[in-house]
Amino acid sequence: MKAHDGLYIDGAWRPAEGQDVIEVVNPADEQVIGRVPAGTALDVDTAVRAARAALPAWAATPPAERAARLAALRDVLAARKDEIAETVTAELGAPPQFAQTVHAGVPIAVAGTYAELAATHSFEEKVGNSTVLHEPIGVVGAITPWNYPLHQIVAKVAPALAAGCTLVLKPAEDTPLTAQLFAEAVHEAGVPAGVFNLVTGLGTVAGQALAEHPGVDLVSFTGSTAVGRQIGAVAGAAVKRVALELGGKSANVILPSADLAKAVNVGVANVMSNSGQTCSAWTRMLVHSDQYDEAVELATAAAAKYGERIGPVVSAKHQARVRGYIEKGISEGARLVVGGPESPREKGWFVSPTVFADVTPEITIAQEEIFGPVLTILRYEDEEDALRIANGTVYGLAGAVWAGDEAEAVAFARRMDTGQVDINGGRFNPLAPFGGYKQSGVGRELGAHGLTEYLQTKSLQF
Ligand code: NAD
Secondary structure, eight states: OOOOSSEEETTEEEOOSSOOEEEEEOTTTOOEEEEEEOOOHHHHHHHHHHHHHHHHHHHHSOHHHHHHHHHHHHHHHHHTHHHHHHHHHHHHOOOHHHIIIIIIHHHHHHHHHHHHHHHHOOSEEEETTEEEEEEEOOEEEEEOOSSSHHHHHHHHHHHHHHHTOEEEEEOOTTOHHHHHHHHHHHHHTTOOTTTEEEOOOOIIIIIHHHHHOTTOSEEEEESOHHHHHHHHHHHHHTTOEEEEEOOOOOEEEEOTTSOHHHHHHHHHHHHHGGGGOOTTOOOEEEEEGGGHHHHHHHHHHHHHTTTTTOOOOSOHHHHHHHHHHHHHHHHTTOEEEEOOSSOSSSSSOOOOOEEEEEEOTTSHHHHSOOOSSEEEEEEESSHHHHHHHHTOSSOOSOEEEEOSSHHHHHHHHHTSOSSOOEETTOOOOTTSOBOOSGGGEESOBSHHHHHHTTEEEEEEEO
C-alpha cells in the first residue's frame, strides 16, 4: 500500500514536525502495510493557519465554481474507485465486494450530491424587508472514525467545501491511508492550496489539539459518545460550533403483521455487514412474543451463513472489546444461539457472527453499543411495550419498522425517539438528513441539512 510520509498542508505533502509514526495494520492478516506521520499540536497549528489563510478567497469563490471543484472531486474518486476499495480492504478488512459498493460507492454518490447542492442551494433569501445571507462558518476541524473511513470524510468535507469553508481533517489512526488517498483526490480536483488540509495523528494528541485550537470555528466530530462528550465540552467552553455524530443502539421493530422472514433476514444482514461496525446498525431486534421462537430460529440460520463471508473487526483492541461484550451477555443471562466469544480463525481479528436470544431490555448488551457482529433479540408483548423498549436507551440514531401495512409502520416510526427510521426495509438515501436524537449526537449530515451545518446567517435590513 502506498503511504505518504508527510502531511498534506497548504497544497503540498510536507514533513511533520516530529519523528513519530503510526503503523497501519491489515486486520485480516495482522501485517503492517504502511506508516504515516503522527502529527502533533504544532502540525495542527500549521494546518489551521493554512486553512485560515485560504478562507477569504474560498468563501468568496462563486458557488458555481465551488460546485465545479466538487464535481471534479467526484470524478477523481470515481476514476480511482478500485484503488479506494483496495485501500479500505487493506486497512479496515472490509470484504472486496462491500468495499466497492459501499465504502467506495457511497462517498462518490455523496460527493456528487454536494456538487449539485453547491450549484443549486440558495445562499441568500428574502424575509420581509430583510435579505438573509447564508455565509460559511469559517475554518472547520473535522475528526473522523475508521468504520466507514471515506464516507465519513466526504460527509464532512464535501458540504464544508460547498458552503465555502476551509478545513483541517484528522482521520482515525486505524485508517489513515484512505484519508491520504482522499487528499490526493482533492489535490487532483484542483481545490486551491490551504482549502483542505490533512493531519494524521493520534486522537489524544492531534485530535485534541484540533478540537481545542482557537483558529477553528466549527468542530465536526464522528466517533464514540465518550470522546464526543469531551469535544462538546471543549467547544462549549470556547463558544465554538460543534457537530457530533455519535453511537447508536438502534431498534429493528417487527410488528406482528410484518413479513417475518424478510424482516429477520434483512435485520441480520444489517447487523453483520461491515462486521457490525456501523453506528446506525439495528442491533436490537424487537419481536412479538407469539412470533419470538420462529424469529430466533430464522435469525440463527441467517447469521450462521455469515460465518465464512464476514470480514475481521478493525483491531486487536476492538476484537477484545467485542468479545468482552459477548462474555458479558452470557454472564448476564442472555441465551447464546449462534457464535460466541472464541476467535473463529488463527490469524486476523475475526469475531463470529453472534446472536443472543432471551435478551431483556436492561442488560448491558441491550443498552451499550458493541460495534461488532452481535445481534440481540428482545421480546415484546404489545405495541406500547415495543415502543418503551425501542426508546429505552440513551441513543437515538436509526431504526427500522416492519408491518404489513406501510401506514401502520409509519405511525409507529413517528413515536420513535430516533433520527432515521427505515420503513419495511427502505433504501439508503444520500440526501436524507442523518444524525442523532438524545446522546447519538448534535446536528445532521448529508443533503441540504448537512450543508446548512456549515453555514451561518447574516440579516441585512432595508
Ligand atoms: P473514537 O471516538 O475513539 O475516535 C473517533 C475519532 O476521534 C478518531 O479520529 C480519534 O483519533 C479521535 N479522537 C480520539 N480521542 C480524541 C480526543 N480526546 N480528542 C479529539 N479527538 C479524539 O471512536 P472510534 O472507536 O474511532 O469509532 C467508533 C465509534 O464511532 C462508535 O462508538 C460509533 O458508534 C461511532 N460512530 C458514529 C457515527 C455516526 O455517524 N453517528 C459514525 C461512525 C462511528
